[in-house]
Every structure is written in C-alpha cells, then in structure tokens.
Amino acid sequence: MSQEVRTVIVTGASGGVGRATAVAVGGLGWNVAIGARRADALADTAELVEKAGGQPFAAPLDIDDIDDIAPTVPHA
Numbered sequence: 001m002s003q004e005v006r007t008v009i010v011t012g013a014s015g016g017v018g019r020a021t022a023v024a025v026g027g028l029g030w031n032v033a034i035g036a037r038r039a040d041a042l043a044d045t046a047e048l049v050e051k052a053g054g055q056p057f058a059a060p061l062d063i064d065d066i067d068d069i070a071p072t073v074p075h076a
Contacts, residue, residue: 007031011063014041019048026054035061035068
C-alpha cells in the first residue's frame with residue numbers, strides 16, 4: 001500500500017496561529033511549506049515543524065508580493 005504524501009502551505013508562520021498550525025500539521029507527518037516576513041522567527045518554526053515530525057520548507061514571504069509567492073508554490 002502506498003502512503004500519500006500531503007503538503008500544506010502556511011503563511012504567517014513566524015508566530016501565533018500560523019506557527020501553531022504549521023507545527024500541528026507537521027505533527028501529522030505532512031510536508032509544510034512555511035512563509036513569513038520575519039525570516040529569523042521562520043527558522044525557529046521550521047525547527048519546531050521538524051521536531052514534530054514534519055518536513056519543513058521555509059521561505060521568506062510577503063503575500064502582497066507575487067515574486068515572493070512563486071518560489072514557494074512548487075514545494076507544496
């Protein structure tokens with residue numbers, strides 16, 4: 001039986017609800033593409049996702065800028 005790989009994109013993942021969502025989904029074993037404007041805090045979230053059992057892909061991201069969004073989508 002093959003296991004389906006699941007991936008989610010979480011924006012605002014540097015803190016609050018975004019961080020909690022990323023870590024929770026990571027805990028389910030999902031791939032988690034995370035983005036936020038605060039790159040330093042984003043690295044902390046990536047570490048938490050990995051510790052929870054997920055596979056993080058972190059990218060600085062401002063959802064108001066299409067050039068920031070495009071590189072993140074292929075990882076989802």
